[in-house]
Amino acid sequence: MKKFISFSVLCIVISVVFAIPHGVADTNQGKIEIVSGSAVNSLAFSPDGKLLASGHNARNVEIWDATTGKKLVALEGHGDIDSWGGPAGKGSVNSVVFSPDGKVLASGGSDSRIILWDTGTWKQTKSLQAGSSWVSSLAFSPDGKLLASGGTDCLITLWDVATWQKVKELKGHDRAINSVVFSKDGRVLASGSEDRLVIMWDPSTGNRIATLDARSRRVCSIDFAPDARVLASGGNFPNIVLWDVAAASRLKLIPTTQRSMVLSLKYAADGKTLASSYYNGRIDLWETEAPFRRKMLSVESSPVNFLTFRQDGKVLASGDQAGKIIVWLNGVSPWGPPNIP
Numbered sequence: 628m629k630k631f632i633s634f635s636v637l638c639i640v641i642s643v644v645f646a647i648p649h650g651v652a653d654t655n656q657g658k659i660e661i662v663s664g665s666a667v668n669s670l671a672f673s674p675d676g677k678l679l680a681s682g683h684n685a686r687n688v689e690i691w692d693a694t695t696g697k698k699l700v701a702l703e704g705h706g707d708i709d710s711w712g713g714p715a716g717k718g719s720v721n722s723v724v725f726s727p728d729g730k731v732l733a734s735g736g737s738d739s740r741i742i743l744w745d746t747g748t749w750k751q752t753k754s755l756q757a758g759s760s761w762v763s764s765l766a767f768s769p770d771g772k773l774l775a776s777g778g779t780d781c782l783i784t785l786w787d788v789a790t791w792q793k794v795k796e797l798k799g800h801d802r803a804i805n806s807v808v809f810s811k812d813g814r815v816l817a818s819g820s821e822d823r824l825v826i827m828w829d830p831s832t833g834n835r836i837a838t839l840d841a842r843s844r845r846v847c848s849i850d851f852a853p854d855a856r857v858l859a860s861g862g863n864f865p866n867i868v869l870w871d872v873a874a875a876s877r878l879k880l881i882p883t884t885q886r887s888m889v890l891s892l893k894y895a896a897d898g899k900t901l902a903s904s905y906y907n908g909r910i911d912l913w914e915t916e917a918p919f920r921r922k923m924l925s926v927e928s929s930p931v932n933f934l935t936f937r938q939d940g941k942v943l944a945s946g947d948q949a950g951k952i953i954v955w956l957n958g959v960s961p962w963g964p965p966n967i968p
Contacts, residue, residue: 657957659696663689667946669722670935673746674729679944681952682720688734690749693937693944693954700749705736721763726788727771735762741776743791753791757784764806769813773830777804783818785830795833799826806848810855815872817858819846825860827875837875841868848891852915853898861889867903867913881919885909891933896940904931910945924955 665685672679672693679693688702707718722735725746732744741755741762760780767774773794774786783797783804802821809816809830816830825839825846843864850859857878858870867881867889883889887907894901894915901913908927914920929949936943943955 657955659694659954659956661691661696661698661952661954663946663950663952665950666719666932666948667950667952668719668932669724670933670944670946670952671723671725671732672935672937672942672944673725674727674938676937676939676942678746679952679954680723680725680732680734681946682723682734682736683950684719686718686720686736686738688720688723688732688744690732691952693942696952696954702734702742702744702749702751704742704751704754705734705740706738721761722765724765724767726767727769731788733765733767733774735765735776735778737761739778741765741774741786755786755791758782761803763804766807766809766816768809768816768830769811775807775809775816775830777807777818779803781820783807783816783828785816785833795830797828797833797835799828799835799838800824802845805846808849808851810851810858810872811853812855815851815855817849817851819849819860819862821845823862825849825858825870827858827872839870839875839877847889850892850894850901852894853896857915859892859894859901861892861903863888867892867901869915879919881913883911885911890930893934893936893943895936895943896938900940902934902936902943904934904945906930908947910934925953927951927953 665683667681669682679691681689686705690699719737720734724733735741739757743753745752757776758780760778762778764777776784781800785795787794800820800822804818804820806819816828818826823841823843827836841860843862846860846862848861861867869879871878885905887905891904901915904910910924912922912924927947929947931945931947933946946952
């Protein structure tokens with residue numbers, strides 16, 4: 628099968644080296660700034676909100692104290708690029724995700740592997756071979772029974788968490804998959820791809836529910852609203868698209884006014900706020916109902932590759948191509964007084 632390398636995956640080949648020490652946390656009013664030293668491709672809060680995991684270009688995973696920004700441990704285990712033929716030492720960790728019970732951290736890399744880490748000891752407990760493609764996105768089902776992986780081989784693989792065996796391979800995309808996500812009720816798995824399609828799947832059967840054409844050259848990021856009724860997608864198209872999940876139809880276009888690619892989308896826990904980040908370094912917060920007011924949270928000097936909310940939705944974390952991680956403690960809610968955790 629011909630492989631397509633996504634724009635977001637190509638971006639992570641770039642590494643930035645800083646003169647200041649790696650892992651330094653700068654606590655400013657309302658936020659914690661961390662210099663990690665390598666492009667940030669993925670972020671995940673632990674279910675209890677105490678830890679923040681980050682995946683990097685330098686083939687490593689780093690674990691941070693989410694309240695202080697202190698580095699707690701660096702996890703090394705991913706290897707060189709296996710499926711693209713890049714130079715040795717240029718592998719990357721593209722996705723990190725905690726299991727719902729917080730006992731396992733999964734990381735996926737350009738070495739075609741998914742590594743499972745015990746969060747009690749931070750020891751590697753299992754390594755899964757995900758074909759011969761880059762692993763670009765991972766997602767646990769809400770009940771913790773399945774792990775979904777997507778990559779440059781255009782396939783979505785469902786893994787049984789109890790045995791870590793492949794249970795299904797979902798075929799429908801013809802270009803690299805950039806994002807996979809489960810609805811909060813676990814009934815739908817969605818995937819976004821370089822082929823500009825968003826596909827919704829029934830994870831229990833592996834059947835395709837619907838195919839949505841985002842009318843974009845690529846779909847970089849997707850996320851379900853907490854009530855599972857709406858799915859947001861973003862990419863090259865100059866708008867964020869909100870989809871009606873039940874009707875499998877376009878519900879609303881949110882005009883971003885940005886002539887820049889949407890790299891990441893995340894809903895807050897209450898469903899009232901949607902965060903978006905862009906290649907031009909901007910981070911926006913959106914009201915998810917009319918009049919869809921917008922608040923610009925920040926403009927960074929480098930593409931903001933990834934966003935994630937703490938489980939309670941009161942704290943947002945961002946990671947950029949220059950290796951900076953920001954934990955936004957205040958002002959995440961754009962329509963009222965700052966949220967203080």
